[in-house]
Amino acid sequence: MPVWTPAEQWQRTALFLFARLQFPRFPLADDLLLSHLERTFQLYQAKQEAPLSWQAYLDGLYILDWYVCVGCLERLETAWETLFAARTGRTDCLLVDALRLRAARLYPSDLAAQEQAVSEFWSRLLVPDRPASLPILARYDGRRPLVPWLIRVFQNEHISRLRQTPDNSLEEDDHFVPADLRPADAGASRWRELFVQAAQEWLSQLPEEDLLLLGLRWRYRLNQREAARLFGLNEGTLTRRTDKLRERALDYFRRRLEAEGWTGEDLTPFILSELGQVLTDDPRLSADHLAFLLAQRQAKQAAS
Incomplete structure (x- = not known):
């Protein structure tokens, strides 16, 4: 001690x-x-x-x-x-x-x-x-x-x-979320803070369609089939949209940190330890706002 x-x-x-x-x-x-x-x-x-x-x-x-x-x-x-x-x-x-x-x-x-x-x-x-x-x-x-x-x-x-059971009910995209994963050394604290800022900036720039996709897939853990049905898309199209959203996010995070002098290669520790809280705290991903976006989207589909 x-x-x-x-x-x-x-x-x-x-x-x-x-x-x-x-x-x-x-x-x-x-x-x-x-x-x-x-x-x-x-x-x-x-x-x-x-x-x-x-x-x-x-x-x-x-x-x-x-x-x-x-x-x-x-x-x-x-x-x-x-x-x-x-x-x-x-x-x-x-x-x-x-x-x-x-x-x-x-x-x-x-x-x-x-x-x-x-x-x-x-x-x-x-x-x-x-x-x-x-x-x-x-x-x-x-x-x-x-x-x-x-x-x-x-x-x-x-x-x-x-x-551990042969016949389990897990969806394909269920996965562990490490509870103890956070950059350990003191120097990582600055990069953690910068990553949070970058994530908040990226989130604030998302169009409503991407925001709704992110909210349904991440916050409410809808699987690919459920989300595709709500969006009126086939699963392949939704997968490509999700992959592009992920790639754009990673590219944005990496460019923001590299602009500040970051020389690391793996963003995973920051993503797993910080991104979830950023998404949880953003009011645009609240239940009420996501319900509004979904209703608005469905109304547009019905009118078209």
Whole structure:
């Protein structure tokens, strides 16, 4: 465990104070927060190849998400109320509804399996499923947004289970979303921020047709057949449109980063760790706006 410098101690105090101001209904004492901070630091350090400083850890800490998680681990009712009320984005659904949507996709037409999957997940947030394992919330290291991380953990666990069965219900485009993939070294923080800016710029320039395609395929995880039916296209045409959209996005991201001096080759770590949150937070990809775009498109088709 690294020794705290005076500057790091001040940063820690400021973060604790900020979190308490944001959540006055469940103030947590400094000594309790410090013990949890040391615990989550060790969780994150175990995933890194090089020793980490406190400043490097605190600079990337999602303090409010971390604070809510600590409150839940301490079994504070108000903290749990905050988690239950959390949404997957500024305009998206509640966490429990998001889990149900994932369960419905993983176990189509099996309502019992869907309910069991969600109920089991909730029960394991505080209680481990095996004696030597950690509860789900105790595995959170604070370096990612809490709600998207919980959804990824839920999805990845069930995809892993389904892939072990010979007759599973996974769509061809279902895949793992790594919950721990984020550039580890401090120098990558700048490139991560630039990538987020580039992704936001690219998204703001998308025409409505591409925006709708992105929303239906990514946000609502429609498979190729379902999306093609909604767009009134054959699957081959939709695949080509999706591929072109992906290629244009990657080209835009790469050119923006290279203009700032980036010399790397693989954008995958940035895409997997950052792009999902950018898409989740954009109001143009909200449920209401996508429904409006879809209705508008269908009205035009009916009139033509």
